[in-house]
Amino acid sequence: MTEVIAPRANGSASTTAQSGLQRQPSFSSFPSSRSPSAVSMRNETRKARSPQPPMVLEDDDSIESSADSSPYPAYPRKTLLRSQYPANSVENHVEYILVASFDIDRGPVLEHQYPGAISGDETMLAELMLPDQAEKRSQDWTTFFLHKDTSAEEEEKEARRERRRKRRRRKEGEQDGDDSAAGAEEDDTEGDLDSESEDEMGPDGPPLVYVLNLVNTVLDDTQRRGAVVKSMAICTRHSFLHIYKPLLLLALQEYFKAPTVETLETFYNALNAMDLSLLPKLSPLETFVLQATDAKDMFVEKFEQMIRQRKVQDAERLSVPSTDSPSSGPKKKTYAVPRDTHEFESKVLYKGVPVPIKVPTALSAETVGDFSLIKLIQTFSAPHATQPQPFALHPHLTTSGAYTHPVIVLVNALLTQKRIMFIGYQIPSSEVAQAVLAACALASGGLLRGFVRHAFPYTDLSKVNDLLKVPGFIAGVTNPAFSYKPEWWDLLCDLSSGRMKISNKIENAQVTDGQMFFQSQGIPVGLYQAGPDSKGAVDPTGDTQFMEHLNLSIANRHGENAIRAKWRSWVLKFSRIAAAFEETVYGASALYIGSHETDVGAYGVQGHGYVWPDEATKLRELAANAHRIEGWRSTRSYFSFIQDLAWHWEKRPVRGIDLHHQHDKLRCLKLTQEQSAAIYLALARCVEEAGVPTSTTSTSSVDLPNQASNSLTIANDPDRQPGEHLQYETILQLLCVIPETNSGLFYLSLGLFHPRQDVRIAVVKLLERIMEHAAGRHFWSSLGRFAKLAFFRVKREEVAKQKDEK
Numbered sequence: 001m002t003e004v005i006a007p008r009a010n011g012s013a014s015t016t017a018q019s020g021l022q023r024q025p026s027f028s029s030f031p032s033s034r035s036p037s038a039v040s041m042r043n044e045t046r047k048a049r050s051p052q053p054p055m056v057l058e059d060d061d062s063i064e065s066s067a068d069s070s071p072y073p074a075y076p077r078k079t080l081l082r083s084q085y086p087a088n089s090v091e092n093h094v095e096y097i098l099v100a101s102f103d104i105d106r107g108p109v110l111e112h113q114y115p116g117a118i119s120g121d122e123t124m125l126a127e128l129m130l131p132d133q134a135e136k137r138s139q140d141w142t143t144f145f146l147h148k149d150t151s152a153e154e155e156e157k158e159a160r161r162e163r164r165r166k167r168r169r170r171k172e173g174e175q176d177g178d179d180s181a182a183g184a185e186e187d188d189t190e191g192d193l194d195s196e197s198e199d200e201m202g203p204d205g206p207p208l209v210y211v212l213n214l215v216n217t218v219l220d221d222t223q224r225r226g227a228v229v230k231s232m233a234i235c236t237r238h239s240f241l242h243i244y245k246p247l248l249l250l251a252l253q254e255y256f257k258a259p260t261v262e263t264l265e266t267f268y269n270a271l272n273a274m275d276l277s278l279l280p281k282l283s284p285l286e287t288f289v290l291q292a293t294d295a296k297d298m299f300v301e302k303f304e305q306m307i308r309q310r311k312v313q314d315a316e317r318l319s320v321p322s323t324d325s326p327s328s329g330p331k332k333k334t335y336a337v338p339r340d341t342h343e344f345e346s347k348v349l350y351k352g353v354p355v356p357i358k359v360p361t362a363l364s365a366e367t368v369g370d371f372s373l374i375k376l377i378q379t380f381s382a383p384h385a386t387q388p389q390p391f392a393l394h395p396h397l398t399t400s401g402a403y404t405h406p407v408i409v410l411v412n413a414l415l416t417q418k419r420i421m422f423i424g425y426q427i428p429s430s431e432v433a434q435a436v437l438a439a440c441a442l443a444s445g446g447l448l449r450g451f452v453r454h455a456f457p458y459t460d461l462s463k464v465n466d467l468l469k470v471p472g473f474i475a476g477v478t479n480p481a482f483s484y485k486p487e488w489w490d491l492l493c494d495l496s497s498g499r500m501k502i503s504n505k506i507e508n509a510q511v512t513d514g515q516m517f518f519q520s521q522g523i524p525v526g527l528y529q530a531g532p533d534s535k536g537a538v539d540p541t542g543d544t545q546f547m548e549h550l551n552l553s554i555a556n557r558h559g560e561n562a563i564r565a566k567w568r569s570w571v572l573k574f575s576r577i578a579a580a581f582e583e584t585v586y587g588a589s590a591l592y593i594g595s596h597e598t599d600v601g602a603y604g605v606q607g608h609g610y611v612w613p614d615e616a617t618k619l620r621e622l623a624a625n626a627h628r629i630e631g632w633r634s635t636r637s638y639f640s641f642i643q644d645l646a647w648h649w650e651k652r653p654v655r656g657i658d659l660h661h662q663h664d665k666l667r668c669l670k671l672t673q674e675q676s677a678a679i680y681l682a683l684a685r686c687v688e689e690a691g692v693p694t695s696t697t698s699t700s701s702v703d704l705p706n707q708a709s710n711s712l713t714i715a716n717d718p719d720r721q722p723g724e725h726l727q728y729e730t731i732l733q734l735l736c737v738i739p740e741t742n743s744g745l746f747y748l749s750l751g752l753f754h755p756r757q758d759v760r761i762a763v764v765k766l767l768e769r770i771m772e773h774a775a776g777r778h779f780w781s782s783l784g785r786f787a788k789l790a791f792f793r794v795k796r797e798e799v800a801k802q803k804d805e806k
Contacts, residue, residue, distance in 0.1 A: 079725060081305050087277035094244070094271040095209065096235040097264050099255065100129040101228070111230075114264040124463070129213045129231040131429040131458055132478050138217050141245075141430035143369060143437070143457040146209040146235065208453065210368060212241040214248045218256060230256065234271070242370035243357050247271065247348055254351065270350040276359060278306045278335065279344040284648065285732040286775070287362040291446070292565060292739035295778040296340040302774075303337045310335065364446035371438035373563050374554055379435070380406040381551055383498040392502045395509040395627035397491070400539065405547045406500045407442075410493065414443035414451060415574075416631030417472030418490035418506070425480045425496055432476035433457030435495055439474055441564070443637075445571025449644070450637040464488065472635065512630040514585045518623040525626045540624035546570060565739070575641065576610040576660075578629045581622045583609070590642050593649040602656030603682035611664035653720065653729040654686050660737045666747045677759045680751040684762035687734065687769050690720075691727030731773045738779070745770070745779050749787035752794055757801075760794045767791060 085093075099112040108126035128144050213233035220228050232252045234244055251267040280302040282290065290298050314333065338345050343358040390402035391409060396416040398404045404412075413420050420439065424432040436458075440451035456475040459467055461482075467473060468488060483492060486503040493500050518525045539545055550566055575591060582589035589595075598608045612618035632638050649655065662679045665671065671679075720726060738744055751763035770776035 081302060081309065082281045083277045083306070084279045084281045085276040087275070091237065092272045093238065093274055093276075094234045094236050094268065097268050098125065098129065098211075098213075098233040098235070099230065099259075099264065100126040100233075101230045102130055111259070112261060112264055114261060114268055127460065127462060128211075128458065129233055130215060130229065132460055133426070136217075137215075137428060140215045140428050141433070142213040142215070143241070143430075143433040144211050144213070144459075145452070145455070145457075146211060147206070147453075207237055209235050209237060210239060210241045211235050212244055212248065212369075214245075214252050216252055216256070228256075230259075239363060239368045240360050241368070243359060244271070247350060247355055250350060250353070250355070267350065270348055274346055274348045274357060276344065276346055278303070278310060279359065279361065280306050282362055283729070283732075284651075285729065285736055287364075288446075288736050289732060289739070289775050290342065290362040291364065291561075292736075293775075293778060294561065296342070298341050298778055299774060300337055300341050303341060307335045307337065364441070364444070365449050366440045366444035366452045367446070368440070368452055369434065369437050371434040371441065372560060373438055373442060373567065374560055376435055376438040376442065377407055377550065377554065377563070379495060379498050380410070380493070380500065381547070385551075389499065391500070392504065394502055394506060396631040397502060399541055399625070399628050400543055405543065407547060408543045409500055409502075410439060410491065411443050412628055412631075413491045414439060414474070415448075415628065415635070415637070417635040417637070419472060419488070420474045420491045420493065421482055421489040422474075422476045422493045422495060423480065423482055424476070424478055424494075427478065427495055429458050429476070429478055432478060432495060435493070436474055436476040439493075442567060443571070445568040446564075447568065447571050447575065447641070447644075448637045449640040450635070454636075509627060509631065512626070514581065514626045514630050517585045518619070518626060521619070523619055523623045525623045540620055542621075573610070574625070574628075577621065577625055578632065580610050580618070581625065581629045582633075584619075584622055591645065593645055594655055597656055598658045598661070603685055604678050605657065605662055605682045607665070608658040608661050611661060611668050613668060653690060653726055653733050657682055657686055659683070659686075659734055663737050663747060666750070667743065673755055676751070677754060677756050680748075680754065680759050680766075681762050683734065683748070684766040687727065687730050687766055690722055690730040691724060691769075692722055727769070728773065731770060731776055735770075735773075735775055735779060745783045746787070749783060749790070752787060752790040757797070761798050764791060764794045764798065 097112075097114045098110065100108055100110050103109045108123065108130045110122040110126045110129075128142065131140060131142050211233050213231055215229065215231040218228045218230075230252070232248060232255060234241070234248060236244070247267070247270075251263070254267070255263050280299075282299070282302075286299060342361055344361055346357045346359065347354045348357055349355075384406050388403055391398050391404060393402055396418070397409050397412045399412055400408065410420070422432055422435045422439070424435070434457075436455055437452075440455050444451055451474060454470055454473050456467065456470075456473060458476050458478075460477065461479055467475060482488060483494070486492075487505045490503050490506045491500060492503070515525050550563065553562060553566065579589040579591035582591060592609060595608045599606050612621070662682065666676065666679055738748065745767070748763065748766065752760055754760050754763070767780065771780045
């Protein structure tokens, strides 16, 4: 295992002064067995990440006027938005630049390391940067990760924690003396969350350093091998490292012309001068909603407010008199909102050439690079469709029998933490790396974690000993020798042939309590013997039907975002089924927090979790997934998911009702009029209570049972203060349950046709709140015309009723 210890550099390393000794983080290509970091020189002063704001046009006030005249309230105007990448951040976009070359006598050699020398096993880094058979291709890309050792940062982190505690105590003192500090509390809440997220390492450990590497082979008859092979890599904390590809191409070409440190310095400074300070920081709910919709102006109001805040800062800066040039002050600048809020547009000025950059606004967990799920699915689906071959049976992997779809086998292997190896003989290492990254995102679905940290997009035979020490790795290789070592892997995915193979040395699954539970009731558990023809075959898990619909969507060119949304729904369904499995077999589930609060009828409705039409269907599906769930329950992604659920539960705006469960009942079950009325009134009430004081009586409220009088509603939740911000978050929570890719507001709009007038009026008020919401208005615009006509009809009925009462 290699330790890489490097000094933290300024934005411009050529002008920095080293004034003190501080411990530095170390890096390793493997997540285990990290040694303590060494002592190295550290620059005290840092160049600001964003020295120049992103100028687009000449000065005008179009942004301000358009935002102020918008008919839709974006979100609580009191909230001070923060940037995902502040201009004054001490973190650089790119931390290191490495250059390697192949020497015919010494092999791979690390030529340059900028801004400082990297100690440790430099040979290993050079080998990763020069993959096998790189000299046979004119160009190739590789990706690998470095694991940071945080023992060098403990003192700095403790100082940040102490400063945060002081700010919190000072804020509490101000609130005790000023009753009007409620708005300021909302402003500071997001700031505290931001500081915590920046200071605290993730549950899996310190953040990864992502390395993007480009290899070029230039023919040269004067060389002994007839060619010059060089590679250049950038090390960054950004998981969207693919945005640096065009810049890396330009920089490596420039390095071939001038192989000096000055070339690397110019490239390093240009990358870290990229300005992303106008990219707003989104909450987890906002991130989910943005990813689930194709609306190009979703949350555009946030970008407009970021621009207004920047204009205020510019005005304050211009108001300060300058002694440098009194005759001609700095020119007033203006900014433009992005054309598509899913991507933030910026540029990098390199060698006088402005290179456009598009940074994704919302990032999902375990999403690294520019992989394609469609390409991964098609690679293994096409051979299976034309000539299916049976798998060796394994309870965790072949959940639909010997002819389980290969993609499902892959996902099962990822969920149950098997050792997975992608092999691509005579295939560029870039394609192998993209397959590994796509597989991680496939099983994650944006919900689960723990895959990327143990992924090795590219590795070789020299590192196999360290690789085998990592449990449940996902590795990419190009050497065919790996395929002849079944003891090294549990599942081999051959990208060349589109086939998968389960190792004959794989560990057998143990008999579990879940398996015995269903067998004792006479319900078959897993391993259904389906034939190669899926038509008429037994499909208790629903995976075969799901893959058919998925391939149909790909054939109809629905796009990458639609496929990712479908997989996210699949992973979400699996996690909810797993929670129901644990409650059925073990009596309680760690995957569902707060069931005691949602089952007391806080809003007049009860229940939580996944919804089935009847008990028999529920038991059959739970039994069919028993092996897969039991295998998942002992993995790192399972325990990470529990931690995430606990964190999200504390941050949820509404905790006394399971919105997903109630909406699923409207969608899946045949309800009576009273049952559906209770759900519609409950949804309307929780949204209305979130925005009004507790003393205000909701028109949509109904008499609740005595047992719910002390339950956790917004009205009696001490941790939730009703107001504009809470109502904004509550509607977001509801929209996350009903994304546009899955029916949208359709099932809520059916309440407009309910026989009871009070229910219809409550649904109208709920839809009105959604219409006024920054994200909800997009959902309203996609609602059908028939439902909108019913909405206005009920509105007229309400007005007529009020006139009659007067």
